[in-house]
Amino acid sequence: MEKAITRFAPSPTGYIHIGNVRSAIYPYLLARQSNGSLILRIEDTDRARYVEGATELIENTLEWLGLNWDEGPIVEGPHSPYFQSERQKIYHDWANKLIKSGRAYADPTPPEKIAEYREQCNQAKIPFLYRNFRPTDVPEWQPGIPLRFKTEPKNYSWHDEVMGDMHAGPEVLDDIILIKKDGYPTYNFAHIVDDAEMGVTHVMRGVEYLSSTPNYLAIYEALGLKRPKLVSLPHILASQGNKKLGKRDGAKSVTEYRDDGILPEAMLNYLACLGWNDGTEQEIYTKDELIQNFSLERIQTSGARYDETKLIWLNGQWIRKIFDEQGVENLYPRTQNFWPQSAENYPDDYKIKVLSIIYDRLKTLSDLRNMTSYFFEDPTIDLDLLTKNKFLKKFSESELETLLKQTITKLTNTKAWDADNVQNSLNELLVETDKKPAELFGLIRIAISFAPFSPALNLTMEVLGRETTLARLNTVARSI
RNA sequence: GGCUCCUUCGUCUAGUGGUCCAGGACGUCUGGUUCUCAUCCAGAAAAUCGCGGGUUCGACUCCCGCAGGAGUCACCA
Numbered sequence: 001m002e003k004a005i006t007r008f009a010p011s012p013t014g015y016i017h018i019g020n021v022r023s024a025i026y027p028y029l030l031a032r033q034s035n036g037s038l039i040l041r042i043e044d045t046d047r048a049r050y051v052e053g054a055t056e057l058i059e060n061t062l063e064w065l066g067l068n069w070d071e072g073p074i075v076e077g078p079h080s081p082y083f084q085s086e087r088q089k090i091y092h093d094w095a096n097k098l099i100k101s102g103r104a105y106a107d108p109t110p111p112e113k114i115a116e117y118r119e120q121c122n123q124a125k126i127p128f129l130y131r132n133f134r135p136t137d138v139p140e141w142q143p144g145i146p147l148r149f150k151t152e153p154k155n156y157s158w159h160d161e162v163m164g165d166m167h168a169g170p171e172v173l174d175d176i177i178l179i180k181k182d183g184y185p186t187y188n189f190a191h192i193v194d195d196a197e198m199g200v201t202h203v204m205r206g207v208e209y210l211s212s213t214p215n216y217l218a219i220y221e222a223l224g225l226k227r228p229k230l231v232s233l234p235h236i237l238a239s240q241g242n243k244k245l246g247k248r249d250g251a252k253s254v255t256e257y258r259d260d261g262i263l264p265e266a267m268l269n270y271l272a273c274l275g276w277n278d279g280t281e282q283e284i285y286t287k288d289e290l291i292q293n294f295s296l297e298r299i300q301t302s303g304a305r306y307d308e309t310k311l312i313w314l315n316g317q318w319i320r321k322i323f324d325e326q327g328v329e330n331l332y333p334r335t336q337n338f339w340p341q342s343a344e345n346y347p348d349d350y351k352i353k354v355l356s357i358i359y360d361r362l363k364t365l366s367d368l369r370n371m372t373s374y375f376f377e378d379p380t381i382d383l384d385l386l387t388k389n390k391f392l393k394k395f396s397e398s399e400l401e402t403l404l405k406q407t408i409t410k411l412t413n414t415k416a417w418d419a420d421n422v423q424n425s426l427n428e429l430l431v432e433t434d435k436k437p438a439e440l441f442g443l444i445r446i447a448i449s450f451a452p453f454s455p456a457l458n459l460t461m462e463v464l465g466r467e468t469t470l471a472r473l474n475t476v477a478r479s480i
Numbered sequence: 481g482g483c484u485c486c487u488u489c490g491u492c493u494a495g496u497g498g499u500c501c502a503g504g505a506c507g508u509c510u511g512g513u514u515c516u517c518a519u520c521c522a523g524a525a526a527a528u529c530g531c532g533g534g535u536u537c538g539a540c541u542c543c544c545g546c547a548g549g550a551g552u553c554a555c556c557a
Binding site: 013048107122146148169174179180181182184186191206207209211213235239242270275279280301303306309310311313314316358360361362363371391427438439441442444451452457 | 494495517519551552556
C-alpha cells in the first residue's frame with residue numbers, strides 16, 4: 001500500500017467540536033494504516049479570527065483522542081514551520097512564479113468598486129465573475145495590494161475518492177485572491193503550496209470545499225504541480241434540522257465530552273463510524289481495529305446526523321470493555337475527576353472497590369458523582385422512601401422496625417464480613433422472617449443507601465463494611 | 481438565483497439485478513436474571529428503499545425526469 005501523507009489543518013479560531021474533529025480522525029487512520037504520516041498544520045492566516053490558546057486546545061484534543069501527529073507543532077519535522085503565519089516567504093516565492101508566468105496579477109481595485117461590480121451582476125441577474133472585470137492597468141505587485149490568480153476558463157474533471165468522478169465547467173472558475181493585502185495568503189492558495197511542499201498525498205476535508213475544487217485544480221496546473229488525491233468528507237449534521245453541525249447549533253467541544261466523562265475510545269469509535277463502516281456488523285472498534293479496517297471507499301457520501309444517545313451507549317460499552325479486558329486498576333485512573341466531593345479523603349483501594357461493583361451501571365464516568373455518594377457519606381434519611389415503597393407500604397412502622405432489628409442482630413452475628421457470608425445471612429433471614437426478597441432486601445437496601453438504586457445488596461454491604469452498615473441500620477431503626 | 485452534491489426503519493447503517501415481502505446497531509416497548517437501577521439475555525413494533533417514468537423475465541440496485549434537502553458562490557477557512 002502506498003504510504004499516505006495526510007494532514008489535519010485546522011485554523012485556531014476556537015475549540016474543536018465533534019463536527020470537525022472527524023477530519024482529523026480519517027486522515028490519522030489512513031496515515032497509520034499505510035504506515036505513512038500525519039501532519040498537523042495550523043492555518044492561522046486570518047489574524048482577525050485568531051483566538052489565543054486555540055492551538056493548545058487543538059493539540060490537547062488530538063492528544064486526548066490518541067491521534068498523534070508525526071509532523072507539526074511540538075514534534076516539528078522536515079517541513080517546519082507548521083504555522084502558516086510563519087511561512088510567508090514560501091507563499092511569496094510561489095506567488096512570484098505565477099506572476100512570472102503571467103498567471104497572477106496585482107489587483108489595485110478598491111473593495112467598493114468590486115462591490116459595485118457584484119451589484120451590477122446581481123441586478124442583471126447574471127453570475128458575478130471577477131475575471132470579467134479584470135483591471136486594465138496592472139501595477140507591480142507590492143505590499144498592500146492583493147494578488148489574484150489569472151484563471152483560464154475551461155472544463156475540469158477529477159476524481160474524488162469519496163464522491164466519485166466529478167466535473168465542472170468554466171462558469172465556476174474565477175480570479176480568486178491568492179495573497180491578501182495584508183500579505184498573508186488565503187486558504188485557497190496557502191493549502192495548495194503547503195500540501196505540495198509537505199508532500200501531502202491525500203487532501204481530506206469537508207465537502208464544503210467541493211465546489212471550489214476546480215479553482216484549486218487550476219492553480220495546481222498553473223504551478224505545474226501534480227494534484228494530490230482528493231477526499232471529500234460528508235458533513236455531520238446537527239441533531240435538529242438538516243444543517244451541518246457547527247458551533248452555532250451548540251456543537252459541544254470535544255474536550256467538553258472529556259469533562260463529562262466520555263472515554264476517548266468511545267468518542268473515536270463513535271465518530272469514526274459516523275459516516276463510515278467496514279461492511280460488517282461490528283459496532284465496537286478499538287483504535288487499532290479502526291486503523292486496520294479503514295478504507296476511503298467505504299466513507300459515506302451523504303451527511304450523518306449526530307446522535308448523542310448512541311455515543312453514550314458506546315461509552316457504557318467501553319467502560320465495561322476496559323474493566324473486563326484490562327481490569328479495574330486500569331479503569332480506575334480514568335475516574336480521578338469524577339468522584340463526589342465527599343470521596344476526596346478516601347483511599348484509592350476503597351474507591352477501587354466501589355468502582356468494581358458500580359462500573360457496569362455507568363454510562364459516563366461522571367455518573368459516579370451521583371451514583372456513589374452513599375459510599376462516602378451517610379445518606380440523608382427520607383422515611384418516605386420506605387413507607388411509600390410499593391413493597392413496603394403494607395407494613396406498619398413497628399413491623400419495619402422489628403425487621404430492621406432482626407437484621408441488625410443477624411448481621412452482628414455474621415462471622416466473616418464478605419459478600420458470600422453476608423448473602424448467606426440474608427438468605428437465612430429471609431426464611432426466618434418469612435418475607436419476600438423484594439420486601440426484606442428492599443428495606444435493607446433503602447436503609448443503608450437511601451438512593452434510587454444501588455449495586456447488589458451483599459456487594460454494597462461488603463464494601464460499606466460491617467460497622468457502617470450496622471450504624472446506618474440502627475439509625476434508621478431509631479428514626480422510624 | 482447559478483453551480484455542485486445528497487436522498488434505505490425516528491437515528492447510524494448493510495445492500496453493486498434474483499439469496500431482500502430489505503439485515504444489523506442505537507433508541508422505544510415487552511418478558512427473563514432472588515430487591516432497586518443498570519448490565520446481560522430473549523422477543524416485538526419500526527423503511528410502500530424520496531416521487532414518477534423507463535430498461536429487464538426480474539430493480540433498493542441500471543437509465544431518464546422531477547421533488548426535497550444540503551453545500552458553495554469573501555482580501556473566512
